Amino acid sequence: MSIEENALVVAGLSASYGVVPAIRNVNLTIRTGQIVTIVGANGAGKSTLIKTICGLVRATAGTVHLFGEDITGQSPDRLVPKGLSVVPEGRRLFSEMTLLENLELGAFARSDKVAVRRDLDRVLDLFPELRERLSTMAGTFSGGQQQMIAVARALMSSPRLLLLDEPTIGLAPAVVDRIAELVTTIAGTGVNVLLVEQNAETALSVADYAYILEGGSIVAEDKASVLAESPEVQRAYLGI
Template sequence: MPSEAPSLQVIGLSASYGDVPAVTDVSLEVRRGEIVTMIGANGAGKSTIIKCICGLLKPVAGTVKLFGEDLRGLTPDRLVKKGLSVVPEGRRLFGKMTLKENLELGAYTRNDPAAVRRDMDRVLTDFPELRDRLSTIAGTFSGGQQQMVAVARAMMSNPRVMMLDEPTIGLAPVVVDRISDLLLKIAKSGVDILVVEQNAEVALSMADRGYILEGGRVIAEDDAKSLSESEEVQKAYLGI
């Protein structure tokens, strides 16, 4: 069972783009041993929260803590060194570089070559589809394979907390299942996970807890089973 001490904590977060509010007074947390999901339609504020957490957008108000440490003022590369990794929406691979080069870039903040080599081997064991394709140009992979590369690259930083922004969008159902299985395996290895998803059914099937966002605010939070059984959630997000 996860402990109550949060590994990632967002407290009273508000953010805007110019004069347009995007997120208002959002609080959430990821506890040790958890997969937590944020669910909401396009424009609900999910990706804005991810940007604020990883230092790409300065919030108007609120605090983000990683293992109790305030992250204000820290640049994204500093956050990676502290154990936070991100799989961005759209994957954002270096499409003209090889798979191996993309994975090596995931470890760019590390200075322990032997450990990086061990992690490379571990990642390729977890992603056997990629093992024999290290010299393949990343941009030639299928969408599902590219998503696997993006997750593998994030793992190369040796994270303690991983955030994923829409990891299953645009993927075939069989690939969605594969990505879900990989995330469950990663979580069992000791990495706490925050997943942003429009696909509520997939998100709630793998998560321990969930937050539902609407109009930049958290309108519901509960364990994943309770949310998936909620009549309101079923009508709004599960098509039931």
């Protein structure tokens, strides 16, 4: 399969903090139309991998291709117009700004204001509970709602590839299920998704393909349904 038929191709990617390596020789591919997950424990290097893909951490080796274009080292503001949007760990909302202002910030790079309006409507269709509360300060929403706002904000840039860094962490099981459903719904609208999670059960249940990250290296990869049945994965990540 040629590189253009893939949403994302990460090849031999490494990064370090000072002299300490954080990710080593990571190879991963998101084929167009797929939900891909990276499962890893606390400190495995998941956020570093996402930050290196979107140019917030400098790669010491390797390349990143987005829809066939070499984007290695390009900063997030250059990547948003190319279709890459990130929901960072910890959500990073502007809590003293309204929900609507947060969503509008997600569309900062777009000049097509009519389309932005239409997308706001579409995005709010995914989050009916938010529609009535557009003038509420973002910081006053519950944790689950703030996560949804962060996802909604990322969708406002009209991405072709969405990177989600641990969207379910710290949320109640019912809210985790809701986020998982949303990921599937978003993928159904034609957005490719890279879902990074400690919550292996949820991640493997929504993803098509999965990678296991340990100590900064990919140690296993397969169809998510296959990894969910693997005894090693079950022992280490599913508590079975």
